[in-house]
Amino acid sequence: MGLLNIRNLTVKFATATGSFTAVDGIDVTVDKGEVLAIVGESGSGKSVSMLAVMGLLPDTATITADEMTYDGRDISKLSKAERRQLIGREITMIFQEPIASLNPSFTTGYQIEEVLRLNLGMSRAEARARALELFKAVGIPEPEEKLNSYPHQMSGGQCQRVMIAIAIASQPKLLIADEPTTALDVTIQKQILDLLMKLQEDYGMALILITHDMGVVAETADRVVVQYKGKKMEEADVLSLFENPQNPYTRALLSALPENATGDRLPTVSDFMALEGTK
Incomplete structure (x- = not known):
């Protein structure tokens, strides 16, 4: 059994005319120490499936699953207090837009110290010292100064x-890292x-x-899940997926x-799906 096990996860959102299915019967398992890539174009349900695990979807979402366990614990049956203990301590997430994810009203140092104090019960002095260690660990230049900086005073990469x-x-x-390099230039992306690896x-x-x-998948992942329109299309180890894709x-x-481009124009996914006779 993996560290995280999700079986037959479905997420539907209420709409003015009924409901929209964003995730349709997805299965995902990740083992301890493993790098799993979930890949697919925008709208394939990648982020929604993980936000469901984190309990971060709005009230308009209806979430069902045959299994949603973490380290042997049924996530769906945890109380709000128990879930808060788990999320943010044992399971954490990095979002697509770093500047939008940080509170503009507080320094970056305050924001990381708050996490340390709430989740680990550290004193102010302990949290400050640990925050400095973490800023150094992730390669933030002039870490002592940056602890006192506001998000708008730092670059997107920082x-x-x-x-x-x-x-x-x-x-x-x-x-869980959700498109962690989307808003960054190519050099900073690498x-x-x-750093993540x-x-x-x-x-x-x-x-x-x-x-x-x-x-990115080729460079980082041990195993890959491919999603399309809310469904899982294929799952394989990274070498098998690139050498012999089945879907x-x-x-x-x-x-x-x-x-893989030939000629003057790069083929699109739609071009290829049309040739394969798949919609």
Whole structure:
């Protein structure tokens, strides 16, 4: 049994005319210390499935699952207090927009110290010292000065490093990274991915990496889940997926990689799906 086990997860959102199914019977398992990539285009249900695990979806969402367990505990049956103890301490998440995820009214140091005090019961002095250690660990330049900076005074890459520091503050067993490099330039993207992989190895965390970038998948993942329109299309270890994809949609994603381009125009996923006769 894996560290996180999700079986037949379905998420529906209420609409003015009925409901919309965002996740349709997804199965996901991640083992201790494993890097699992969940890949697919926008709207495939990648983020929604993990937000359901975190309990961060709005009240308009209806969540059902045959199983949703973490380390042998049924997440769906935890009280709100028990879930708060679990989420943010043993399971943490990094979101797509680092600046939007940080509170503009407080310094970055205050925000990480608050996490340490609430989750680990540290004193102000202990939290301050640990926050400085974490800022150094994630490679924030001039960490003492940056502890007193507000998010708008830092670059996007620095804010993402702050979010990573907050996420690893309690040394979680499972870290979920939702498109952690989307808003960053290419050079900073690689730095952030390298940092995540180093921290994953140093801390022995399981890492779920949500992405639409097959290049990132190739460089980071042990195993891959491919999603399309709320459904799981394929699951395989990363080498098997790239060498012998079984599903037309997976082949479509791989065909759209720049290195697979032929002629003047890069084929789209829709082009490939049309050739395969798959909608």
